[in-house]
Amino acid sequence: MMAFQKTKMNTTLLPRLLACSSFVLLISLSSCYYDNEEALYPVRPGTSSCDTANPTYALTIQPIMQNNCQGCHSGSAPSGNLDLTTLDNVIAGVNNHHLMGHVMGNSYSLMPTTGSLSDCNIAELNAWIIKGMPAK
Numbered sequence: 001m002m003a004f005q006k007t008k009m010n011t012t013l014l015p016r017l018l019a020c021s022s023f024v025l026l027i028s029l030s031s032c033y034y035d036n037e038e039a040l041y042p043v044r045p046g047t048s049s050c051d052t053a054n055p056t057y058a059l060t061i062q063p064i065m066q067n068n069c070q071g072c073h074s075g076s077a078p079s080g081n082l083d084l085t086t087l088d089n090v091i092a093g094v095n096n097h098h099l100m101g102h103v104m105g106n107s108y109s110l111m112p113t114t115g116s117l118s119d120c121n122i123a124e125l126n127a128w129i130i131k132g133m134p135a136k
Helices: 002-030 057-068 087-095 098-104 119-130
Strands: none
Touching: 057 087, 057 119, 087 098, 098 119
C-alpha cells in the first residue's frame, strides 16, 4: 500500500512541480530585460559625451540634420519648402526662428515628426547657435 501511495504522489506532484518551475522561469526571463544605453544612445566617433563646448556644423549639426531632418527636408520637393542639406539653409532656418521653434515645439509643430530630438541634440544645436554657428 505504501508503494502505491508513493507512486500516486509522484504522478500528481511532478506535473505541479513542472508547471510551477515553468512559471517561475518565464517570469524571471521576462523581468531580466534591460536597455543597452550604448545601443540606444550611440556616441559620435571622436566624442565621449554630449559636446556642447565646441559644436561645429560639419561635426555636430550636419549629422543631427542627416539623422533626424533630411528624410523629409531634402530633395526636389522638401517638406515645408525647407531644405536642410546645406549649412546656408540650416542657418536660414535658425535665423527665421523656424528651426528651433519646430525642434522645441514652441508655437510650431514638433519636429522631427517621429519624435523629439534628444536633450543632447537640442543642447548641441543651442550651443552651436550661441557660438555663432561655426562651419568647422
